[in-house]
Amino acid sequence: MKYAFLITAVLLSTSAAQASEQSKDETCKKWGDLAAKIMDLRQLEEPMSSVIKLIASDKESKITRAIIIDAYNQPSYKTKQNQKRATDEYRNKVELECFKNAE
Numbered sequence: 001m002k003y004a005f006l007i008t009a010v011l012l013s014t015s016a017a018q019a020s021e022q023s024k025d026e027t028c029k030k031w032g033d034l035a036a037k038i039m040d041l042r043q044l045e046e047p048m049s050s051v052i053k054l055i056a057s058d059k060e061s062k063i064t065r066a067i068i069i070d071a072y073n074q075p076s077y078k079t080k081q082n083q084k085r086a087t088d089e090y091r092n093k094v095e096l097e098c099f100k101n102a103e
Contacts, residue, residue, distance in 0.1 A: 035067055
């Protein structure tokens with residue numbers, strides 16, 4: 001839960017800074033795409049340390065790291081259907097926080 005707050009706070013500050021460069025929709029879609037990739041890796045039981053090393057090296061690594069940690073606080077599933085649902089729900093969760101704070 002504390003990671004959701006951190007994600008919200010960081011997305012708010014990053015989204016405001018990026019507003020002049022990208023539209024709010026593009027920014028939130030970008031974060032949603034990243035969240036989906038991270039959750040896909042989580043559902044495949046990829047070690048968190050590998051995901052952090054692979055993904056959290058970008059310039060927004062604070063946000064990315066918070067998203068990874070939050071994703072790994074979510075359960076993983078065995079069936080493809082449940083894995084897809086978890087990924088879709090997580091993408092929507094991250095996009096929702098972004099859109100709520102990008103105003």
